[in-house]
Amino acid sequence: MLESKFQSELILDCEELFPGCIILKNDSNYIQGFPDLLILYKNKWAALECKKSAYDRHRPNQDYYIDILDKMSYASFIYPENKKEVLDELQQTLRPRRTTRILRG
Numbered sequence: 001m002l003e004s005k006f007q008s009e010l011i012l013d014c015e016e017l018f019p020g021c022i023i024l025k026n027d028s029n030y031i032q033g034f035p036d037l038l039i040l041y042k043n044k045w046a047a048l049e050c051k052k053s054a055y056d057r058h059r060p061n062q063d064y065y066i067d068i069l070d071k072m073s074y075a076s077f078i079y080p081e082n083k084k085e086v087l088d089e090l091q092q093t094l095r096p097r098r099t100t101r102i103l104r105g
Helices: 003-017 062-072 080-094
Strands: 022-025 037-041 044-050 075-078
Touching (some): 003 022, 003 044, 003 080, 037 080, 044 062, 062 075, 075 080
Parallel strands (some): 044 075
Antiparallel strands (some): 022 037, 037 044
């Protein structure tokens, strides 16, 4: 599968999982190695670098940006072989946190 086809399908999946989200496709010529997609959902965000397969090579700076952005919120490489796992992690990250309820006795 071509990376562009995988990315298009991934965007549709994310829009279904996160209704009302905003997905930005980043310009690879602006900051070399910055992830392909930025997903904004409610008050959270995540960045994804799309690859056509697990064996696709990483370009210069991609590992750096995935690492630093993952420490800030969530970032990952995503490809067909790990798509389900990454989308599960994304749901955990972007899910609104419930407030703690304190029971009074």
